[in-house]
Amino acid sequence: MKGDIRITKSKFLKIKCPKCNFEQVMFGKATTIVKCLGCGNSLSKPSASKSKLKAKVIEVLK
């Protein structure tokens, strides 16, 4: 059964793609690869402990 819903204190980040400057919002603790919606460039790659962010963080949303 799928439905692993957890409430976390993680924040959403407003990020900007370094390649095409497309702005989008991503989850701060993303466990999947986050791709730019503008050009498909991978902006975040999850690793063992934390995700590696390649994009510029413009704003941290609460």
Ligand SMILES: [Zn+2]
């Ligand atoms: Zn892009």
